[in-house]
Amino acid sequence: MTYVNDRFYEELVTSFTNWQRPELEVTDVATRDECRRLLEREARLLDEGRYEDWLALYAEECVVWVPAAERPGDPRREVTVFFDDRRRLQDRIFRLRTGKAWSQVPPSRTARLVSNIEVFRAAGKLMVRSNLLLNEFRAGETRALAAWCAHRLAGGKIDAKQVNLLERDQSLRNPSILL
């Protein structure tokens, strides 16, 4: 699994820059509904802990990118909250499944709300902007994480997702769940 290389980063950064332009917006109702259903399905599979089914929504060559900088830059030059290719997403799932990932024993209960969906088409791919409100209950406490997300779709699969947490450059408490 060697698809993360310099060109991959280059294209990713370019593709996630300046894409929310009015002339690129998709107004077709059927396409927008398809995107909305995909995002809602993703939220449900994560809330239900069905991680393998969730990962099946992603293209073989995929990335989940959660920037840590106030103004996200190039992930080659700065750390992120996480930047996971398929293998590291599989690692994340494997770790949660060991039963010894103490930050998730017992696991968080989550309810994700996905809203404010807008769809754009750039460089032949659909780019979906949404707002995420993630409610998490664990260890006697409920908290909320909010983010705006960008899903890049190709062939009906998610091939890149960026999650821009409101607190990305601040303390995230104990970020141990899949985003």
Added chain:
Amino acid sequence: MSTSIFFEHLVQEDRVHRSIYTDPLIFELEMTHIFGGVWCYLAHESQLPRPDDYLTAQLGLRPVIVVRDSGGKLRALFNRCTHRGARVCRETRGNAGTFQCPYHGWTYFNSGKLRGVPWPEGYACDFSDGKYNLAQVPRVESYRGFIFGTLNADMLPLADYLGAARRPIDEWLDRHPGGRVVLAEANRLKFKGNWKLAYDNAADGYHVLFSHRSLLETENRHAADPTKGMSFYLGKPDEAPMYVQYFGRGHHFKDKRPNIERRPGALWEIEGAQPGMAAYEQLIRQNLGARAPRALDLAASEPVNINIFPNLSILGNHIQVFQPLAVDETESVWYATAIVDEANELDGMADAVNAIRMRTQESFPNFGEVDDAANFEEIQKGLAACEDEWVYMHRGLGIPGRVKQLPDGTLKAPATDEVFMREHMKEWQRLMTTRPNIQLTR
């Protein structure tokens, strides 16, 4: 009861009292005796490269602006308007020659000196009196890029305070081109527990196999014979060549380097799989040939924990900072570091090294620290059992020959020994019973 008898009771040879983690009054004293009374890490010079660069931070609970003033001098100003007390700077970082309080408009130079107030004719006082300048930390010193501050006028110079810990810090820096690193954003966590829980953990080789079980299993999930990451803790870690060392003044060191063969590339070989490794490794090998293994080692995590009491831990490639927020809440910030290669020692491959190094540095905060933080929170919850008073840290105590005193006075013990914890607790006790000479300058 005098405070020294009080604290003598709380720190014993083999155990400490739960209240040192739970009592708000003890925490309040710590904010003067420890976070103020000794050198505390404030910032890294790479965050303030130019004159007028600043960032906001905390010295204990005190809000400060760490600034390279217009003349190039490093200062830590209290971020507190002399007039009515509002924080004058609300940004996390920036570049400014002056700070104007948004409440009534008092304005200060970044040296801390009052520049002016609105409608001064309404005042009878002389504003050139230094008492109207911003308060500032009287002593700010830097050691090879690490900026520290103390309010204690009697504190020994920073280099002496670091003492024997300077050697591993030097070694950690000198493995990089130009002997330096720059910060490259951070993974920031927070836990509902006392700050000392994180510091007690910083050289703890005993918890690794248990607290980090999921990480060890994940790193080695494809291998029949586990060799990746911290697999050298498997089996009998006390018989491995790694060791823990106590330097004095609360500083300690866990050195895992002896577990790894001393040859270029050996560190790289045990690094767990991370995004982009294969492609960049190929690129680096193509460009550097026989020199590639040394470059690849720079992308791998350096197996040391260098802990500077009370709030700094240099570990892997991270600069970790412990920030107390309350008696039962602590922030744990893992600043990533990148290499800079001004002399082009790596033939243009520094960017490729950093592209891997950013991903390797995301691994531990995501797959390791989260589980420690969960355990710290569970300690804080467990300590609510107020009749069950003691916390034990006596692993290794009383076993003849286990802890060795070296000629330089430092103590060396097997990797899972808790001697470092007992020793920093003695230092903590000494500091809590000694009144520091706290001064402010203006």
